[in-house]
Amino acid sequence: MRTGMMALALGLLTLRFLPVLPPVWLWLLLPVLGLMCLPFRSYPVAFYLFGLSWAGANAQWALDDRLAPELDGETRWIEGRVTGLPHQGEGVVRFQLSDGQSRRARLPEHMRLAWYNGPPVKSGERWRLAVKLKRPVGLLNPHAFDYQAWLLAQRIGATGTVTAGERLAPARGAWRDAIRQRLQAVDAQSRSGALTALVLGDGSGLSRDDWQVLQNTGTVHLLVISGQHVGLLAGVVYLLIAGLARYGCWPSRLPWLPWACGLAFSAALGYGMLAGFEVPVRRACLMIGLVLLWRLRFRHLGAWWPLLLALNGVLLLDPLASLRPGFWLSFAAVAVLLFTFGARLGAWRWWQTWTRAQWLIAIGLCPILLVLGLPISLSGPLANLLAVPWISLVVLPPALLGTFLLPLPYVGEGLLWLAGGLIDGLFRALAMLAGKVPAWVPAAIPLWLWGIGALGAFVLLLPKGMPIRPLGWPMLLLLAFPPQSKLPEGIAEIWQLDVGQGLAIVVRTRHHTLLYDAGPRLRELDLGERVVVPTLRKLNIDGLDLMLISHAHADHAGGAGAVARAFAVKQVISGHPLEMPPQLDAQACESGRQWTWDGVQFRLWQWSFAGDLNQRSCVLQIEAQGERILLTGDIDAKAERALLDSSLAVPTDWLAAPHHGSRSSSSMALLNGLQPKGVLISRGLGNSFGHPHPTVLARYRKQGMAIYDSAEQGAIRLHLGRFEPPWTMRQERRFWRDPPPPNP
Template structure:
């Protein structure tokens, strides 16, 4: 079982999938090894081959490159509860047909400003389709891995549509239940109760998510293994309690009935919540645990856990791409490790506090490895919130939801559940105000491995020799060494922020940010991309944030950055158009030097519109030059050339994301850059980069590097080394 699990888990770390003929040879070799002296090696290869085949089928189901960016009419059924927000609705589509070309089996669609969409309905839609493509940066959320794990072959935006059939099936039943639940007065928390009962987290506000993240209680507000386990445990305890009190019929064995009732409750709750990956994982674990309790208790607790791990990965090898997979199995392993073999009976309060200590300490290295924030108040918050939610809110919400047909009883229970939840959120907000989540600097694999070993040592029983050595093993992971560039060099990163711009410049002891990425509604790339990059690199302060101009694709993420890290100075070509929280100075011609790297800024005095007011930044390290021009148009480029007649640059950031209104032929010939960097969104509606710009570059022999194709771009200015795109760090799920 260990060999099988290792083979299945190895998929997560592959840069590319082996060819089919290699997998065939490995499968034949595995069969032969099963009858040798090392059968475990054959079992490992069987797990590896099966995982690779499963992943290859998902990749083969992706949208064809010929259809990428095109608009098609298609038909399909809404397969789950749609995520409803202020600007539109997002939903999954399956049972797809009616198109002129083969399409993936599962699509993830967005419809902005469209009509109401409900789960279980069948629609005919005009959709602009996109391949399963996401922003690729060194740190932050990996959208392509998330799409691959959910087996989504393409995303798209709906342009028009017509409802063909009303809602039907399980999704329609869940949708009707959601609408009834949302209509109940639950002290303003009906949307949060829908998350607990039906797994619909779309109603939680951004502020709610932030509070939950800061207090380490995110797992409590969505259907997770703990909720399903709780229900199964309560049903098991009900039968066991009746048997212990002598109220259970003696002719009927109570243990099989308790296990069967717990199993039925767990699977019913999971189906009601949409049977997503976490619910399926929990059901498998509970099923094996109940089977162990019924027949195999003498074999120890590790056996059902290992069996659950193998079963989950056999049914869904791509589960290992999700952080929840590692955290859920890690949590159970820690509980077994922390409680197994202890002598004597502990008081309930000691057991409960011990469990929170195990989670807080033991899961922290895993959070570091996954690049997730660590809650400094998580142990205290969970000590209160877990019993509050799982012993009071969830039972009341479930019972009230089931009894909504009896208005006074059902609505009263839901009202009580909502009131308890509102009180909890107020308490969690107070705890979060004392200590918010900490996003540490990214640590190397060896440092995280040492921290994991240190956590296990600290969790050993008191009196074990060398137990306190675990504290020292944490140090390299909590305070890793920052790999800043050498004196006289500058590390420049053009972040992959889609249709926008953000450039991070770091010298030996300082850091600057040129533009902060776009923001559209609640979708803030400053928060989702720029801030994780700063935290991952260990940058706790910015010497300057230069916002070329105030358009939202350049300055939209500035407030999120300003709230996340201290910023000494803000400079912009349009300071008067920025939010009032950003007290900015006007861009002007200025030169300065830090750590042996020279900077110079410039603003066009004759500018008459927003793009023309873009602040230009020139960076020189060791004679190697980079020029950033924001959205400066052609006549602005000529003005810059007039003041810098002998200028030469090695790297040029294409103005206005590659628009034909910038990067003029005279400008390119005069500067003679070796390469041009283009920051833009894939399949953007503006047609960037424009074919005329690409033709100019090609005719002058200038290389073009594109964030939409290569991911974030990294240059070590002053070394004259080749540029490196983040997509060169290969992962099998990343589109080449």
């Protein structure tokens, strides 16, 4: 039976690694093949096929529920009900709309909407909204968070921006949102957001600084992922009833064991529902339920059997859970603890158990965090050593009790005030620790090297005294100090990052790195901080020799501050240095300036008679082994004519589309003068500017140019000097992504 359950789990998990989904008829055939295996006692094969079929069918249902392509970009009036917990901050309300209906159009069951400068929206309300609909997409960058996979895991079939709306019905049955509003109204010593995260699993009230502190110290799970708190609450209830029965305080007419198990599971289930019933909570509730059920029958369940059943239970209820990073971290952390403390000879003292658990979890999760592309907290073991008991034993009891006693005047509010003060003290201590030891974002490494490091972590988790255990350290340290591969002399690696409606291009030679523009910043969204900085770290870049900002518009220069804070930048050049922040100490772009890095030549140009910021864009030409690319910023047709009179007016292989392909740029004169064979377009999908303009695309196609569009193909990598076609992120196939468009 256990082998069958392992095969079922393997079948359910296979979905995560499929590049494409097979046709529907195959999903229908797999269960039939599984049934045919049963008479031959091939139970593992049958269970594997059952799991794969169920996971694949669910994925296909979720993909079929996405917004129809013909509705992408349209604005429609929609009626629907607000579900989940809406988030309002910095001038925008974000919420989920379910059961949306529109005339003459089928809509997805769940949609994620944003309403800029909109009114307060409450869960359970029914609204009529004018929404500009979009198919669920996300930015695609190397080793970055996959937003499109997260949307599919949440079964979000469309996103959209609300332009107008009216409330049709008040909130009904939205008890979680009502509790959140009560918690936010309480004086919790400025920590109501942290209390809401701890009690309800809703981290929207935490500030960006709070998130950074939690990430740097590896304590995010304490406030948002509350699986361990569910187990703690169930254990407290069980031990309380067992203690009352032992000392004769429990009613004799009531058998204490069934009541203890029933009330413990009810407490876990109730807190799980309060916390949103996410994957870690489901895992905890399933494991608790199994342990209590076996306890009622006076049987020893063991450690791994509940984890395996919980894994299958979570995946059967939601096969797309494997697309979420939290799923892997939750089950991996429990597996590390079971492996660490299971079948050991001799007993550890309590303080040895607690300290070793933190370090061993850090070692065990290190390969998981690395493959998921998440930061690794170097201070996590020390921080969790203090923070876990503080939150679980000191903060959580008054927080939960205060929440349930809010109807009583002063009592509930007093307990929450106390819990808020306790959390505030913890955050102050964690902030001091995070300031000294920030999180580590390791560089991406090849799969074979990751496998060696993962094997090293496994060896280190073996019991003390195993002869091969010391070999684990050098194997694990390969993850931190991987062998470096240098670009050949005379070759430049160029990454055009996917930053939406903006531009950020990374240029690397053998020993130098240049960043051309730093991505956009709009309101609270800083793509320099969210995309450019993490990508540079994943590319194993620890400093910039030059940051060249073409001009001072926010879609090109908005992320420069975040990049400068994260990396040592030796020099900053801008097409309009007076408009740049003073701390960047930007220098002016000098036409005619040129230099050579590792056999790669660089030349600058700027129109001296420019009339606006776009025309003053600093243009960069890069040449490697005779292959050229021209980075043009936002110059228009007038600046392009001036460029054709400069020394840069030579045959060019690749052109970064001027002004994102706007109608006022990419003139036929420029295309005829440079004769590029391909163009790289950086823009946001469905942007309000209409970039790239259809007439510009027609010019590109008339010239026979290959078109590489970040909105359709994600980040684009070009090895200049090899005369090879670029590689795009969309070529890295995943079943939830659309295939890359064909090129002429």
